[in-house]
Amino acid sequence: MIRCLHVILALLLCLTAARAQFEPFRFALLTDIHVSPTSPSAEQDLKNSVDDINRLQGIDFVIVSGDVTDGGDKQSMLVVKSCLDRLRVPYYITSGNHETKWSESGCTDFARVFGSDRFEFSHKGVYFIGFNTGPVIKMSDGHVAPQDISWLAENLSKRTAGDDNIRFIIPVTHYPLQTGDVDNWFDVTRVLRRYNVPCIIGGHYHRNIIFNCDGIPDVLCRSNLRGKAKVGGYTIVSLAADSIRFSEKVIGQTATQWLSLPLADVSYGDGDASLLPDYSCNSTYPEVTHRWQTDLGIGLYAAPVADKNNVFIGDDEGNFYCLRKSNGTIRWRQKTGSRIIGAAAVSGNSVVVGSTDGGIYCFDSRNGTPRWHRQTSMAVMGCPVIENEVVYIGGSDSCFRALNLTDGSERWTFRGVRGYIETRPCISGNRLFFGAWDCYFYCLDKRDGTLLWKWTNGMASDKYSPAAVWPVTAHGKVFLTAPDRVFTALDIENGSVVWRTKQHIVRETVGLSEDGSTVFSRCMWDSIVAMDATADHPVTLWKTNGAYGYDHNPSMLIEKDGTVIFGTKNGLLFGVDAMTGDIIWRHKLGNSVLNTICPISGRQCIVSASDGKVTYIKVKRKARKH
Secondary structure (H helix, E strand, C coil), rough: CCCHHHHHHHHHHHHHHHHHCCCCCEEEECCCCCEEEHHHHHHHHHHHHHHHHCCCCEEEEEEEEECCCCCCCCCCCCCHHHHHCCCCCCCEECCHHHCCCCCCCCCHHHHHHHCCCCCEEEEEEEEEEECCCCCCCCCCCCCCHHHHHHHHHHHHHHHHCCCCCCCCEEEEEECCCCCEECCCCHHHHHHHHCCCCCCCEEEECCEEEEEEEEEEEEEEECCCCCCCCCCCCCEEECCCCEEEEEEEEECCCCCCCEEEEEEECCCCCCCCCHHHHCCCCCHHHEEEEEEEEEEEECCCCCCCCCCCCCCEEECCEEEEEEEEEECCCEEEEEEECCCCCCEEEEEEEEEEEECCEEEHHHHCCCCCCCEEEEEEECCCCCCCEEECCEEEEEEECCCEEECCCCCCEEEEEECCCCCCCCCCCCCECEEEEEEEECCCCCCEECCCCCCEEEEEECCCCCHCCHHHHHEEECEEEEEEECCCCCCEEEECCCCCEEEEEEEEEEEECCCCCCCEEEEEEEEEEEEEEEEECCCCCCCCEEEEEEEECCCCCCCCCCCCCCEEEEEEECCCCEEEEECCCCCCEEEEECCCCCCEEEEEEEEEEEEEEEECCEEEEEECCCCCCC
């Protein structure tokens, strides 16, 4: 017996020694490549890096941590892939915000071109896991989708339990996991803190820098671009028995080490609670309650819509839901082929929604039975509007369509758009208005699709297009805001400028009072502003400090029964007096993007968030002004 115990002990010591042994290796990190059709130097910088890596000895693989393109376009992704495919070692890739914000495919081309926007693999005792940190389509902080957090947790649990050779975990992201960069960083670090993570690796900042992300080192590395230098470069990461070292490799030069971190077992314990979001305003306004909240567990980027009995919304994986308005439970669900970004529209017993699979779908609102499906050649991110049994909707195939609600047949198609459409159009009389990511704002005759006029704010880059805002009309004017940060009123008859003002730094948010007399916008820093919609020059009626900080999320402002309701990029919901601008209530739902609300009354609304939750908000009694 004693001899057996000695044998077992010897075996355990051998296994422990084998596990403790660590075989050194090196890999290359490419990040922030920013290839675009108008930047030949970026493509050349990537080619130079690939050639340089191929000449090196002892590089086991390459990791690419996002922003491989500048505009998120498929053609640039294909160029990047053709370059990376020349590598003589495997490469693993995830996306950056430039692939997820500006994208005619609704950010689906990346996975189609590269196979996925996340990866996981083990190499010589180290488990690497990379995932998208967003945001998706909307301007906001970075965001890790709830389904990606579930995938991360499941893979870490499974791989570490099933592979005794894995000693260290190295996550790969584009954004650093910290406040101001990723809105729900704490949900991710809460998972990572349970494991032996020497550091997180990423890019985004275009320079070599290290952050402390709630105790976990987060290492960001240089861009592949040359910038003002003659050539670009990348990073070589070396793992040895006691350290992980980061070296900058300028093309044609010897690598220079700039950081060394210990490679040893770590225990992070609990995070710093003082860094977590502040929910104290919910105690200040206890009258704001949840009638119900449904967690769908998948990212939501569309605004909810409702009829008498139901709430409709699509998710990041292409599911389209009908929730019971009374309690938020799922009445029915249908599946499209890809993520849904645009809000649906409901009329009678029909509900219509677009999908990034290129389809426009119509379902029976009562039971989800498909009524018709019209397929286009590219993603459909536009939000439909239904009027008099006609569906008006824009897509990414440079088309705006009018379809019969009964069967989806075409009434007319306008093919004069040069960019993709993600907005919800506005109708006034026989005129239909929308913006596109091609620098233009359009006015069509809704009867036949004839172009009546189009307007541009004069900015050369399509990134300043009046394309994300949902325009509104009143008193012969159409109102819009854009990334140029100018509040604009155009004449609906001819598109001439009635007024434009830079007095308030606004961006992609607008709303109209129920009586049409006032137009609202949320400024990029703290303030909500109301302008006189009747005036032929900019007249500010009131401006209120909401103290929400910096915000560029395109969430529209909706007035109902005298209360203007809107959400922010960090989960804060406001109720504001439409006449005075006084803040009636505030309520923090989470720390992620709140989409445009669906109003029920001045004291009730339904709101969705990118964290996967749909919430029915109810103000129990007439709220106090604070």
